Amino acid sequence: MPQQKDIVKIAIQMPGAYPQLIQLDQKKPLTSVIKEVCDKWNLPGPENYALQYADGIQTYITESNRLDIKNGSILRLTKAPGRCAEDLYKGIQSSDSNVRCDSLNLLAIVSTDITFAQEFISRDGHSLLVKIVEDAQESPVIMTHTLTAFMELMDHGIVSWENLSSVFIKKMASFVNAKVLDTSIQQVSLAILESMVLSSSSLFTEVKQEITLERLLSHLQVYVDYTIHTRTNQQLQTKAMALLMALLQAGGEADRQELFEFLEKRNLRQYIHKNIIHSSSSVGDEMAHYLYVLQTVRLNHLEPRMKTPLDSYSQEQREMLHGLRQAAFETESESGLSNERRRSLCAKEFKKLGFSNNSNPGQDLSRCPPGLLALDTMAYFASRYPDAYSRFVLENSSREDKHECPFARSSIQLTLILCEILRIGEPPSETGSDYHPIFFAQDRLLEELFCICIQLLNKTWKEMRATQEDFDKVMQVVREQITRTLASKPTSLELFKNKVNALNYSEILKLRQTERLHQEETLAPPVLELKERLKPELLELIRQQRLNRLCHGTLFRKMSSRRRQDKLWYCRLSPNHKVLHYGDVEEETEMPSIEALQDKIPVADIKNVVTGKDCPHMKENKGKQTKEVLDLAFSITYDVEEYSLNFIASSRTDFCLWTDGLSVLLGKEMSSESMRSELEILLSMEIKLRLLDLENVPIPDAAPPIPKPPSNFNFCYDFSQTEQ
Numbered sequence: 001m002p003q004q005k006d007i008v009k010i011a012i013q014m015p016g017a018y019p020q021l022i023q024l025d026q027k028k029p030l031t032s033v034i035k036e037v038c039d040k041w042n043l044p045g046p047e048n049y050a051l052q053y054a055d056g057i058q059t060y061i062t063e064s065n066r067l068d069i070k071n072g073s074i075l076r077l078t079k080a081p082g083r084c085a086e087d088l089y090k091g092i093q094s095s096d097s098n099v100r101c102d103s104l105n106l107l108a109i110v111s112t113d114i115t116f117a118q119e120f121i122s123r124d125g126h127s128l129l130v131k132i133v134e135d136a137q138e139s140p141v142i143m144t145h146t147l148t149a150f151m152e153l154m155d156h157g158i159v160s161w162e163n164l165s166s167v168f169i170k171k172m173a174s175f176v177n178a179k180v181l182d183t184s185i186q187q188v189s190l191a192i193l194e195s196m197v198l199s200s201s202s203l204f205t206e207v208k209q210e211i212t213l214e215r216l217l218s219h220l221q222v223y224v225d226y227t228i229h230t231r232t233n234q235q236l237q238t239k240a241m242a243l244l245m246a247l248l249q250a251g252g253e254a255d256r257q258e259l260f261e262f263l264e265k266r267n268l269r270q271y272i273h274k275n276i277i278h279s280s281s282s283v284g285d286e287m288a289h290y291l292y293v294l295q296t297v298r299l300n301h302l303e304p305r306m307k308t309p310l311d312s313y314s315q316e317q318r319e320m321l322h323g324l325r326q327a328a329f330e331t332e333s334e335s336g337l338s339n340e341r342r343r344s345l346c347a348k349e350f351k352k353l354g355f356s357n358n359s360n361p362g363q364d365l366s367r368c369p370p371g372l373l374a375l376d377t378m379a380y381f382a383s384r385y386p387d388a389y390s391r392f393v394l395e396n397s398s399r400e401d402k403h404e405c406p407f408a409r410s411s412i413q414l415t416l417i418l419c420e421i422l423r424i425g426e427p428p429s430e431t432g433s434d435y436h437p438i439f440f441a442q443d444r445l446l447e448e449l450f451c452i453c454i455q456l457l458n459k460t461w462k463e464m465r466a467t468q469e470d471f472d473k474v475m476q477v478v479r480e481q482i483t484r485t486l487a488s489k490p491t492s493l494e495l496f497k498n499k500v501n502a503l504n505y506s507e508i509l510k511l512r513q514t515e516r517l518h519q520e521e522t523l524a525p526p527v528l529e530l531k532e533r534l535k536p537e538l539l540e541l542i543r544q545q546r547l548n549r550l551c552h553g554t555l556f557r558k559m560s561s562r563r564r565q566d567k568l569w570y571c572r573l574s575p576n577h578k579v580l581h582y583g584d585v586e587e588e589t590e591m592p593s594i595e596a597l598q599d600k601i602p603v604a605d606i607k608n609v610v611t612g613k614d615c616p617h618m619k620e621n622k623g624k625q626t627k628e629v630l631d632l633a634f635s636i637t638y639d640v641e642e643y644s645l646n647f648i649a650s651s652r653t654d655f656c657l658w659t660d661g662l663s664v665l666l667g668k669e670m671s672s673e674s675m676r677s678e679l680e681i682l683l684s685m686e687i688k689l690r691l692l693d694l695e696n697v698p699i700p701d702a703a704p705p706i707p708k709p710p711s712n713f714n715f716c717y718d719f720s721q722t723e724q
Helices: 030-040 081-091 097-110 114-122 125-135 140-154 166-177 183-199 201-210 213-220 230-250 253-265 268-277 285-306 315-328 339-353 361-365 372-384 386-397 407-421 437-441 445-463 468-487 493-502 505-521 525-552 616-620 652-665 673-690
Strands: 007-013 020-025 049-053 074-079 554-557 568-573 579-585 599-602 606-611 633-638 643-648
Touching: 020 030, 030 049, 030 074, 074 081, 081 097, 081 114, 081 125, 097 140, 114 125, 114 140, 125 140, 125 166, 140 183, 166 183, 166 201, 166 213, 183 201, 183 230, 201 230, 213 230, 213 253, 213 268, 230 253, 230 285, 253 268, 253 285, 268 285, 268 437, 285 372, 285 437, 285 445, 315 339, 315 361, 315 372, 315 386, 339 386, 339 407, 361 372, 361 407, 372 386, 372 407, 372 445, 386 407, 386 445, 407 445, 407 468, 437 493, 445 468, 445 493, 445 505, 468 493, 468 505, 525 568, 525 652, 525 673, 554 643, 554 652, 606 652, 616 633, 616 643, 633 652, 652 673
Parallel strands: 007 074
Antiparallel strands: 007 020, 049 074, 554 568, 568 579, 579 599, 606 633, 633 643
16 A cells, blocks of 8 residues: 555646546556556557656656656656657658658757657767758758757757767858858857857867857847847847857967957957947846856956066066156156165155055055056056146145045055955856946956046045045045945946046935934834834735735746756746746746746745755755855755755845745745845834924933823713713
């Protein structure tokens, strides 16, 4: 007698037959289950049949995945994967082009299933697809289906990309290099080449040799008209960007530098700034990721300089250092001076420049970061804006009221702050998409930002009437000015300059004062008591918002070795808050219906919600995930904690919404920083509304004393007595 936990109640369908409702014994072999189902429908040859999910992605049921079947699942009796693979293998060799087209179209669909893929590849079906591509005699529609099916088969990792012939690689490159060709073929070809580049260094070299970078850029610079072709052109643009980023990331330092030089000659940055960032259509998630990767890889070219201290024996570095001094002070010829007199003069001028160690200023640049990058930014400012540089140095070196701003010390600290804000040295995240539009408006972003911010620092220093003791306070204010301005996503250097200068010290003080007043007015005991009374109502409001957000659902991306545009899934809560529905979807899907999401988890079965490194999918890839990915990961464990549904949120906001919402479903307290922030905002708003009538009225710390009761209550009228 099978135990209750091994029994799953399911329905099995077959076209033209009445569905069967069965109790599936998970301990019974699948072959026996299929035989019983076939016998009920009087079907001969049960070995020619298999079970697969009826809804959504119709995955074949195997002994390895059968435990994923849940109560209420609907399965379908269909052709066994081996038989299906055999039929399609014959179909794609048919002499009838319509049969070939239909077979390849179906192959592209069913190849997403790994069980079918193993059967088809075991018949050497993938080699047949390679031959069709190499011969290149089919129509564009058939070729698109062929390439799509090949891509899906290879994506399972059953066959190594390195097994492909040079002829195939040349053919793929020729599709991309062609000036006139069906865009669907070019899209899939770009995706296949991207996978090749990311799979091995030898394939990277071969693809780099075959691909024409001019043509690759032409796909990226495709004209996006705003008619029916918009989406197609945007997809082609995104795929071209994906291959370009793969070439940048897979190559060595020399390859990367060579590619960057080529892109600079072809004005790629200017094109992105004009036609992608300033396009009338919004930048898609996938393109935003590639812009972020391009920005990160480009800025990381500065990392070696940032991590290299000044070498006092380097003639070039010594000349750069003395060049700063000479550019600031018009000194007479030093050739006639004695060594001691020359050293004394240099030390005096380096002190005026703001170096802490004026006798050996190189020691100020020994700290890494920012290392030599601080010297580079100072030298750039001195050569690019000599008047502003001289004005800064001379203005502060001539002051005798202890309010002078030290140029060198400030520059070194400012360079470090900019490195931290721009995250120089951090590798690109697989999920990151936070790029700065201003990066694509300027060739030398760090240096130009430095030139604006060092003048801002001098302005803020004067506004604060700071002395050397206030150095750290000034740097905190400048960091806040830069961070707040960059958060507004300025699209040009001029816009950044205007915004950051408008955010002067008095504005920062106002912001801080507002925050402090909010804090002070909410610290009075009566107000604190009122807040505690309001909290339950507002927490309930946040809970409802979280549940409504879960009911609306969210699009999540699957983690893989490649960033695939089509690897998306959607998850949403049922309106009655009893079931989580989820399933794979396409890129353009906005909000799929619950019926379209084939998988589900009853909320009653959810045992726990885990986050970060405690998630099963993070433990599997331990050491490979960045902190950014760990901060966005969460998992649901359900049933007897044997199964888990794993998530990677697209942003910290989504992470907080979902972890809070799931906590509400499980009857637990919400704990995210987003909840705390929203509660504080709601409390602040509610308190302000309640205290509007008490403006300029001091609130006592304690309630006024209750007066003693009167000696008699004769003034009360007794309504209970009937009037005569």
